[in-house]
Amino acid sequence: MEQKCIFCAIASRQIPANVIYEDEKVLGFLDINPLTEGHTLVIPKHHVENVFDISEEDLKHISAVAQRIADKMREAINAEGVDLFQASGQAADQQVPHFHLHVIPRKTGDQLSLHEWWVSQIKKVEPEKLNELARKLATEEIKEVIKSEEKPKPKERSKEDVYWIKRATQLT
Numbered sequence: 795m796e797q798k799c800i801f802c803a804i805a806s807r808q809i810p811a812n813v814i815y816e817d818e819k820v821l822g823f824l825d826i827n828p829l830t831e832g833h834t835l836v837i838p839k840h841h842v843e844n845v846f847d848i849s850e851e852d853l854k855h856i857s858a859v860a861q862r863i864a865d866k867m868r869e870a871i872n873a874e875g876v877d878l879f880q881a882s883g884q885a886a887d888q889q890v891p892h893f894h895l896h897v898i899p900r901k902t903g904d905q906l907s908l909h910e911w912w913v914s915q916i917k918k919v920e921p922e923k924l925n926e927l928a929r930k931l932a933t934e935e936i937k938e939v940i941k942s943e944e945k946p947k948p949k950e951r952s953k954e955d956v957y958w959i960k961r962a963t964q965l966t
């Protein structure tokens with residue numbers, strides 16, 4: 795049977811991999827070029843490309859499997875934490891066009907300088923730009939909340955106003 799891609803070939807066991815998890819729908823295997831020891835990829839066995847075309851059900855299942863693998867990493871190789879990473883689309887630097895969730899075990903001082911890299915990439919953003927982006931990305935429900943917050947609120951009375959209102963009512 796002709797395979798669409800390298801991960802389909804791994805899923806159907808046409809090419810070898812160090813499999814650490816398998817069920818009817820999902821396979822977990824060690825990444826051939828790991829960022830840390832134990833770096834694992836979790837894939838659906840059937841070919842879907844990325845987050846835009848995987849079903850919600852399959853995504854939930856893969857997340858649950860990743861959680862089990864993360865637990866196993868803590869127990870079996872003393873991982874202190876994990877990074878979960880998923881690239882979807884060429885622009886996002888996805889290299890293999892078959893959905894895969896990276897589960898990367900982490901230990902203090904493991905030399906994977908993700909945080910340093912992250913900090914080096916932070917871009918400056920003005921609050922107005924953040925507001926504009928939030929308006930564009932918000933769900934319909936949240937858009938309603940934003941709109942209601944933007945409505946001008948009744949002006950609060952100052953202490954002075956209250957004093958004069960009291961005076962006026964006492965005089966009448």
Ligand code: 5GP
Nearest residue numbers: 800811823824825826827881887888889890
């Ligand atoms: P991406 O950059 O698409 O998120 O990650 C692709 C990952 O697949 C890389 O970390 C790469 O090392 C891994 N990979 C690519 N080809 C193979 C392979 O044939 N076997 C295994 N085990 N991993 C692979």
Ligand code: ZN
Nearest residue numbers: 799802841892
């Ligand atoms: Zn595939």
